Amino acid sequence: METAKNNEAIKLPTGKNLVLSSSPHLSVGASLQKIMGGVLLAMLPAVIAAVYFFGIRALLVILYTTFCCVAAEAVWCRFAGKPALKTVSDCSAAVTGVLLALCLPVSVPLYVPPIGAILAIWLGKQVYGGLGNNPFNPALVARVGLLIALPAAMTAWTPSRGMVEENYPQRQLFISSTDAVTCATPLGVAKNSVKSSDNTVPATTGEENSVDDNELYIRYFLGDRAGCLGETSVLALLLGFLVLVALNLINWRVPVLFIGTVAIVTFAANRIAPEACPSSLFHILNGGLLLGAVFMATDMVTSPITGLGCVVFAIGCGVVTSVIRLWGSYPEGVSFAILFMNALVPLIDRWCGGRPFGYVRMRKGEAK
Secondary structure (H helix, E strand, C coil): CECCCCCCECCCCCHHHCCCCCCCCCCCCCCHHHHHHHHHHHHHHHHHHHHHHHCHHHHHHHHHHHHHHHHHHHHHHHHHCCCHHHHHCCCHHHHHHHHHHHCCCCCCCCCHHHHHHHHHHHHCCHHHCCCCCCCCCHHHHHHHHHHHHCHHHHCCECCCHHHHHCCCHHHHHCEECCCCEEECCHHHHHHHHEECCCCCCCEECCHHHHHCCHHHHHHHHHCCCCCCCCCCCHHHHHHHHHHHHHCCCCCCHHHHHHHHHHHHHHHHHHHHCCCCCCCHHHHHHCCCHHHHHHHHCCCCCCCCCCHHHHHHHHHHHHHHHHHHHHHCCCCCCHHHHHHHHHHHHHHHHHHHCCCCCCCCCCCCCCCC
16 A cells, blocks of 8 residues: 555554454453442442341341352353353352342341352353353342242241331231241232232222331331342432442443333323222332342343343333233232343344444345
8 A cells, every 4th residue: 555645655464463353442441340349339238238127147148149159150160161260250250149149038048049149150141151141130040040949938028127126017917937037028918918809800908008108118218128138228229329320330221211111100000090009109119120120120241232222121121020010920020021121132232223334225126
């Protein structure tokens, strides 16, 4: 190639000087360790809230589950011939462990976290090739698998410290035994209280009103209720959301549209049948909606890469969650909704992808 100015030959790079790589070609200087460290920092408020409301055993469950996930990844790498130390050091297994622990009840038996770790790391992540190749969120794969295989262990809810110390309206729902005291979650109470003698006309037993009460919303917001370790405190999850947004680790539109869709659908259902459907604020404050919307639906690997795709994905998660909560037999639907939409992410990216640079759409009748 000759230049017009000095007619000096310019040689194109060859050999080691020619770098061929796939996209992205722009780097922001973020490493996996920094990204995962930011996610762990964002989950810290939820961890603190879990320890406060459920005691020191909550911390032990979180540490134990995290250790199991890291160990499961190291064992897989050992037998798969991968560098175990390098793989574990990216902290992705630790993030999966903490997230899985936040999906467990505080009274979970000790044999459950190792099973969950194997489901999350082996079945949900490494079998697809490791981080970046998994189509489903590993922690959700483990949660749903455990819920199907071990429903009794995964739904043994322990009363929070406030429920035990005060005359909480759900005290009449406590179940005492020789081993422990358990209770129902607000979503479970609302779901089970709406029944019909002929399966067509909804009815209420009055228990729904004991949990769907404006005076209890502040308790739901703070986290003084039964549930999984990480889903009880809305305040802690909102703090984590702000950390993730401040560190630019998530697309804020996904949790906002996810929660907003649930609010709209449940609001409409409450207006149509208030005796059968609790208020939209009740649905937002209870269950795993905030936990799933903030930390699971925003997973970089399993969520769409386009802006429009994220909108479709979030709205789909909200619709499926609402359908399961309102008409399904299970009181919660966040985990199933996110996994269902994870499976549709390749199609969403294909449908919502923009026009490639330099691409010209051919008109009808033009020669190829």
